[in-house]
Amino acid sequence: MNGIIHGCSHPDDEDVSFRISEEQIFHDIFNYIDFLFGIIKPKKVFFMAIDGVAPRAKMNQQRARRFMSAKNAQEAVSKARKKGIKIPDEKPFDSNCITPGTEFMAYLHENLQCFVQMKIATDSCWQGLRIYLSGHNCPGEGEHKIMDFIRSERSRPDYDANTRHCLYGLDADLIMLGICSHEPHFALLREEVKFGRQKFHRMFNKILQKKKAKVDEITFHLLHLSLLREYLSLEFHSLKEKLPFDYNLESVIDDWILMGFLIGNDFIPHLPHVHIHEDALPLLYATYNEVLPQLDGYINEAGVLNLKRFEIFLKNFAKNDRKNFLEQMDDEAYLSSKRTSDAWKKNSNNDEQSFNEDLEVFDLSNDETNKVTDIGISKGAFDSDSNASDECEEITDQRALTSTKAVSRKFSNIYEYVRAKKKSISMLFN
Template structure:
């Protein structure tokens, strides 16, 4: 889903979900997990807008180690300290990363060019290229060796570290950092000695960690992250020194209570079949419908236009009638999901009816993508006919009413609405899913 927007939606809807980290009020945690790439990026290029900024590799490593120490001292894990650096990602993610890296290199080149055109004198040292924060590069190999040395040194000299099991999953281990962390949590949960009351704390900058934390179904799970300010200056410089940073703890145990409260209306309908864990799984599944980096959002479902409350209302309305949950142990129940989408489709028609009054604008956007030229031409003719009817109505509305033609106009508009609505659906399938022929 749109990650920054989702995090903002969560923050605004549930303002009590997180608290500012203060030394005297931090709860005890057994396990601390770090998604390292956020730290690496923050310590190596805190402000991409400043073309004069230079930093040595030694300083980057020293800042990363300092950040690790501060996070460890804040949480003080009692049992496990797990550091995960991004390894080779799945193919779809790699394709996205490749595009992002080309873009960042081009943007950096443009900024340098503009600075030189303004007559600015740039440092002679080479600037740090953030694209080297990629599995398999020489930089990541050197960072891995330095991290190993740092961990050995802390285990030898720091008493706080000596009672903790420390894990370092480097760039050579496949998988993104957060997914390696979740796999570790799942593997620990399968052990007979697992304590269900283990307290987990996961550090990371991505809002999808909220989803991943909830999928663990652990009752005591919190996220640690830097303060996020919305509505500030776009190019505002980030604070890199952890001592100057305001940290927040986001309690997923409280999030689970909010979700339980959100769907409490289902208790009276489902009775003993009401299961919060399964509702949380469905809640996460519904998040996919507003889209993410790899999935297009459903038509008209935008987070900024209250799509999430609509999805939840539809779910509360539909669930008692569909005979089960949408997600069954990680497998999508297509029969139940189809019933849910049928209910959601009622909104689709309702929304299209609202934009139907601005038909000419809509046609200009999608006319070139109609299923075939005949369908597009028919729609244009119907639109022209509708415009003529409207003009005639404005000139001689009294005569039309007097002759009893209002019913014909309404019928013609209804037919045109259905034609346009079909074209609108076809366009979506053709552009988003690359379907050449859209059948019933």
């Protein structure tokens, strides 16, 4: 639910002139919930969950994100004013109020309850279902509260093993949460996100305003986790003939989830040099295929971590650390040389500008000296009987001294320029 709330309240953070009322936010949220309900068409249960108080492991990350959100908003307003963009007098919506315990969330929860009661009373599609609303006053993140509910349902004696689940959300960790449930029929629903373009919620709000809301006007993706399970089975199929113990796909999936945590998530940081954008996952899988036949069991035993086996896995995975460190050192050396080169070019331009200014002073001094000399000759200043002779000689001496200083400064700058250039070149090659 939090993704819907954020998208309907501040659809475009770059638009500093965007203003919206709470009533309009609630209206858009209700419309989008009804829109998703029409896509999914649940038959038994409809569960809506809003993030409550987050676990301690995530609080630091949330604080940093909210601090940066406020800081970025202030900087965006400052830049807009410098560009001459007119800022409305009304206060903008503060996204940091989408936090458990705020007045906004309490008011939203009350309105959501009224919305659900209204839909049950007026819409036949909402009738005959078990509808749950877990608000901000219930601790835990929304997706984790949903998973707790699914686990509690599975523990019931009358639970149908063929029950189909559809979980909506944009978070990537929903894949991990869904597959760790080991449910055979589990799907994830999410909108197509095009980075750098208008966000989907803003587009959807425009569609609603035109009263032409159609499912095919917004592109949705449906990820069937059963298909992902088949791909994982193909990825680790070679282990069947190598393991000294029984091969179990569910246990392999548990280990796969553990390997996914090594690249980091909202609760734990990633290992050094283990980045998903730098092919960390294929390296983890290759290490797993190599190490598992040497062990006497799986690393993750139904949620219990076997530390001895995990240590062996990490030792083998650490063999790649030296290569990664060397590659990063090469990258840092290149960036350092690049910064040095850019600084040298900047200093060179400054030296050339100063050098040209010195030449101008030198030329100006010579011109003025010649001018004074010509004036003195035309007036007969250098005649022995003229009183102006001494004055002109004094002026000429001063101009000559200025010219001499300019020449000296010019050659001094040339020397410093050449020395700096030689130093920069030696640093580049070293």
